[in-house]
Amino acid sequence: MSARVGAVVLAAGVVASMALGQFIPFLGAVGEEFALPLSAVGWLSSLITLVAGLTCLPLGIWLEGRRLRGIFLAALLVLASAGLGAAFAGGAAALFAVRVIQAAGYALVMITGPSLLARLPTGRARQSALALWGLCIPAGLTLATAGAALVGTAGWRGQAVGVGGITLVVAGLAATLPRDTRTGRRERADQGSGAGAGWAVAAVAAGFALIALIGVSVVTILPAYLTAESGLSDTSSSLLTAVVSAGSVLGSLAAGAGLRGGARPARLIAAALLMAPLSAGIFTPMPVAVVAVCAAAVLVLNGLAVSALFAALPAVAGDRVAVAVAALTQAGSLGTLLGPPLYAGAVETMGWGAAIAVSAAISSAGVGCALAALRGR
Numbered sequence: 304m305s306a307r308v309g310a311v312v313l314a315a316g317v318v319a320s321m322a323l324g325q326f327i328p329f330l331g332a333v334g335e336e337f338a339l340p341l342s343a344v345g346w347l348s349s350l351i352t353l354v355a356g357l358t359c360l361p362l363g364i365w366l367e368g369r370r371l372r373g374i375f376l377a378a379l380l381v382l383a384s385a386g387l388g389a390a391f392a393g394g395a396a397a398l399f400a401v402r403v404i405q406a407a408g409y410a411l412v413m414i415t416g417p418s419l420l421a422r423l424p425t426g427r428a429r430q431s432a433l434a435l436w437g438l439c440i441p442a443g444l445t446l447a448t449a450g451a452a453l454v455g456t457a458g459w460r461g462q463a464v465g466v467g468g469i470t471l472v473v474a475g476l477a478a479t480l481p482r483d484t485r486t487g488r489r490e491r492a493d494q495g496s497g498a499g500a501g502w503a504v505a506a507v508a509a510g511f512a513l514i515a516l517i518g519v520s521v522v523t524i525l526p527a528y529l530t531a532e533s534g535l536s537d538t539s540s541s542l543l544t545a546v547v548s549a550g551s552v553l554g555s556l557a558a559g560a561g562l563r564g565g566a567r568p569a570r571l572i573a574a575a576l577l578m579a580p581l582s583a584g585i586f587t588p589m590p591v592a593v594v595a596v597c598a599a600a601v602l603v604l605n606g607l608a609v610s611a612l613f614a615a616l617p618a619v620a621g622d623r624v625a626v627a628v629a630a631l632t633q634a635g636s637l638g639t640l641l642g643p644p645l646y647a648g649a650v651e652t653m654g655w656g657a658a659i660a661v662s663a664a665i666s667s668a669g670v671g672c673a674l675a676a677l678r679g680r
Contacts, residue, residue: 305424309432311476312416315379316436318470319412320443321450322386322405323351325466328451329459337395347402349640354406355413356636363414363629371422371483371625375415379474382408386467390460414629421617421624422483430568430614431559437610438555441548448545503619504627506676511612512634513669514575516642517662518605521585522548523643525598528655533591543595550599554606562614569677571611575670578604579663586655601662612673619676 326333326348334344346353366374385404392398416439420432447466454461522544529540558571581604584597612631620627649657 305428305432308423308480309420309428309435311473311480312375312419313432313435313439314473315375315412315477316416316439317443317446318379318466318473319382319409319416320440321447321466322382322409322443322470323440324348324444324447325386325450325462326459327444328448329462333398333459337398339395343395347399350399350402351406351409352636352639354403355410356633356640358407359410359414359629359633359636360626361629362410363626363632366414366418366625366629367623369625371415371419372477372480374411375419375480376474376477378408378411378415379470379477380408381405382412383467383470383474386463386470388467389463390467410632413632414625417613417616417628418625419480419483421628423481427563427565429617431563433616434558434562434610434614435555436613437558437606438552441551441555441606445545445549445552503676504623504630506672507612507615507619507627508630508634510572510669510671510673510676511609511631512638513665513672514572514605514608514612515635516638516645517578517665517669518551518602518609519639520642520646521582521598521601521658521662524646524650524658525585528586529591529594532588532655533594535591543591544598547595547598548602550602551606551609554603554608555610557603558607558610558614562611568611568615568618569674572608572615572673572677573670575604575608575666578666579659582659582662586658608670608673615673615677 326344330341330344330348333339333347334341339347382405385401385408389398389401389405392401417433417436420436421429424432447462450462450465454465457464525544525547526537526540529535529543530537533540535543561571562568578601581597581601585594585601589597613628616624616627616631646658646661649661
């Protein structure tokens with residue numbers, strides 16, 4: 304039962320993340336079709352992240368204490384309907400409106416999904432399922448990129464139909480999930496309730512945002528670095544970055560296996576401190592192979608730590624996991640928005656070596672926040 308629940312909920316997280324990235328391969332085509340500047344099309348792509356960064360915490364507070372399966376199913380149906388509707392958008396305004404509806408469905412899936420994983424499975428199965436939630440976004444973005452190649456001449460509209468159709472199938476599977484209780488189970492609730500849980504959740508959310516920020520930022524600026532400093536073509540740089548980004552999925556899988564084997568989340572999170580020295584192997588003059596290996600290692604550690612933070616939520620938040628998940632999702636979304644401009648600004652001002660210093664400062668702060676929240680848990 305736990306395996307089936309985990310598989311369905313994780314599939315929902317992946318298809319929601321496919322919706323997040325479905326326009327990324329088609330930014331130029333959408334801009335040309337609707338006569339939009341690249342900046343406007345960029346907002347079309349990142350609108351989901353922006354909405355999640357502003358609304359997840361209020362949604363989590365609203366969801367607290369409610370049965371989640373029905374809301375989870377409704378969110379998937381909204382996501383599927385909006386995705387299918389995007390294929391028939393006749394203008395930019397309609398496309399942006401559909402994207403806002405997608406954003407609402409995405410935010411609800413990304414909150415209710417992990418919350419169901421905290422309620423339905425038990426024991427180490429719960430921890431490993433929560434850890435595997437960390438692979439949803441990188442896996443979904445990778446599949447969205449692959450889907451762009453498969454749809455061929457159907458373009459972004461074909462991509463929208465494909466993602467919407469897959470989401471509808473997953474919604475059908477979600478309808479078979481068992482009902483959850485209103486408040487979920489407590490896990491060491493004596494350490495996860497009241498004011499104590501409030502500061503701990505805030506600290507974990509801050510740690511999550513800072514650690515996740517590094518992975519997103521490295522993937523964002525790596526193609527520019529490879530082109531400028533290693534002499535690779537734009538196509539080669541993008542392809543190598545896509546391969547490197549798969550490290551996040553491997554990190555999440557490693558976290559799930561480690562937690563199932565009895566590893567403590569705090570130890571996995573502490574491994575993120577190694578991202579700083581590995582960044583030196585990326586942003587100093589090195590052969591391309593060394594840069595690729597170091598970047599992949601950064602992404603593996605990033606996925607490992609992010610997944611361990613999700614797995615630690617029941618111990619930190621007790622039966623208020625929905626609020627904790629919402630806090631992490633909102634903080635992570637804001638970090639995803641702000642991280643790449645922060646790195647780019649530092650590089651423009653002080654050169655590529657500044658990315659190493661930024662990674663060191665942010666990883667230290669992120670791990671420090673997370674471990675402070677987990678002390679004694």
